[in-house]
Amino acid sequence: MKRNDSDIAILERIKSGDSDALTVLFNRYYQQICRFSFLFIPENKVVEELAANVFINLWETRKKIAVHTSVKAYLYQAAKNQAISYLRKNKRILNPLDDLFDLPDKQDQTPEAIYIEGELNQEFVKAYKKLPNRAQLAFKLHRLDGLKYSEVAEVMNISVGAVEKNITSALKTLHNELLLFTKAN
Numbered sequence: 001m002k003r004n005d006s007d008i009a010i011l012e013r014i015k016s017g018d019s020d021a022l023t024v025l026f027n028r029y030y031q032q033i034c035r036f037s038f039l040f041i042p043e044n045k046v047v048e049e050l051a052a053n054v055f056i057n058l059w060e061t062r063k064k065i066a067v068h069t070s071v072k073a074y075l076y077q078a079a080k081n082q083a084i085s086y087l088r089k090n091k092r093i094l095n096p097l098d099d100l101f102d103l104p105d106k107q108d109q110t111p112e113a114i115y116i117e118g119e120l121n122q123e124f125v126k127a128y129k130k131l132p133n134r135a136q137l138a139f140k141l142h143r144l145d146g147l148k149y150s151e152v153a154e155v156m157n158i159s160v161g162a163v164e165k166n167i168t169s170a171l172k173t174l175h176n177e178l179l180l181f182t183k184a185n
Contacts, residue, residue, distance in 0.1 A: 005024070007025070007028075007070065007071035007072060008067070008071060010024055010025050010071070011025070011065070011067060011071050014058065014059070014062050015062050015063060015065065017062075019059075022055065022058070022059050025055070025058075025071070025075075026055050029072065029075050030051055030052075030055070032145060033051040033054055033075055033076070033079045034047050034048060034051045035145075036076055036079055036080075036141075036145065037050050037051055037079050037082070037083050039137070039140070040080070040083035040084070040087065041083055041086060041087065046086065050079065050082040050083060050086060051079060051082075053082055054075060054078045054079050054082055057078065058075075058078070068154060069148075069150045069151050069153075069154050070148070070150075070151050072147065072151060073147060073148075073150070073151035073152075073154045073155055074154075076141070076145075076147065076151070076155045077154055077155050080155055120178075120181075123177070123178060123181040124174070124178065126177070127173065127174050127177030127178060127181075128174065130173060130177065131169075131170050131173055131174075132166075132169075134156065134158070134162075134166050135166040135167070135169050135170040135173075136170070137156060138152055138156060138163050138166035138167050138170065139166070139167055139170040139171075139174075141155060141156070142163070142167055143167075149163045149164060149167075
């Protein structure tokens with residue numbers, strides 16, 4: 001199986017019992033599913049177990065799977081369901097998306113550039129936290145995880161129009177908040 005096979009082709013191979021195809025899909029999406037699940041449950045071991053369960057369940061129910069938009073959206077929806085199930089079972093509340101925008105270390109930047117980037121990141125996080133939860137999640141799934149509007153709609157169980165509205169609202173708020181910050185400095 002080629003590394004660049006389409007997700008749908010890989011899913012068809014999984015449905016026919018090809019465990020190598022499951023490995024390809026796992027390698028392609030496991031880290032993304034972990035990062036997404038971390039939004040709900042900020043515990044690495046739990047997130048890793050839940051993400052692995054997404055792929056185990058995919059394998060166990062492979063013959064009954066019906067994908068409506070994309071395999072990626074299906075996996076995100078399954079991860080969301082796993083996280084919510086875990087939270088309900090353990091009587092916990094959702095994580096408010098802290099530490100979502102931590103920046104990687106950049107060794108070749110000047111101290112001034114690192115400071116400015118850090119300040120801007122802090123302001124972005126403040127502005128982001130002012131968004132309603134749905135707008136935060138829609139923005140994160142679309143802009144940071146690269147899901148299409150239809151995929152975001154499937155994961156969030158809302159219409160594509162509602163996704164557009166949430167992302168537009170998020171972008172306006174972020175723009176206005178960051179504009180105020182840059183004018184003040």
